[in-house]
Amino acid sequence: MKESMWGVFIIMLGALGITFIFFFQSxxxxxxxxxxxxxxxxxxxxxxxxxxxxxxQHGVLRINQEKFVENxxxxxxxxxxxxxxxxxxxxxxxxxxxxxxLRVKTKLSTGIGGQAQDYNIVNTIDAVLETKN
Numbered sequence: 547m548k549e550s551m552w553g554v555f556i557i558m559l560g561a562l563g564i565t566f567i568f569f570f571q572s573x574x575x576x577x578x579x580x581x582x583x584x585x586x587x588x589x590x591x592x593x594x595x596x597x598x599x600x601x602x603q604h605g606v607l608r609i610n611q612e613k614f615v616e617n618x619x620x621x622x623x624x625x626x627x628x629x630x631x632x633x634x635x636x637x638x639x640x641x642x643x644x645x646x647x648l649r650v651k652t653k654l655s656t657g658i659g660g661q662a663q664d665y666n667i668v669n670t671i672d673a674v675l676e677t678k679n
Contacts, residue, residue: 591617592675609644644675
């Protein structure tokens with residue numbers, strides 16, 4: 547009987563370990579996905595928002611604020627996970643020199659043992675557009 551109890555203990559310990567791994571993996575994957583998505587989306591939206599006519603006239607690199615916001619939200623929405631809730635806060639946009647500061651908050655719901663746990667994941671990025679002349 548003693549050996550069978552050890553067997554049950556090992557199986558329960560393994561099931562608990564797998565549950566914890568699944569739980570932390572979902573949070574970690576969400577955070578990594580959000581960071582990569584924000585980084586790539588910000589860079590692409592900044593390149594799309596470059597005001598080429600202003601650069602041709604004045605020789606200075608400038609981005610269009612409205613065009614950046616439009617491109618960023620569109621690109622982010624295309625690649626975001628539908629199951630999560632996102633809140634995008636654009637804190638600062640400088641047109642000359644091109645600089646953007648933004649924050650994306652993600653609300654993630656996971657459940658262990660039938661109880662839902664809510665987590666807020668916050669990613670912040672400050673980006674400066676650099677180009678070769």
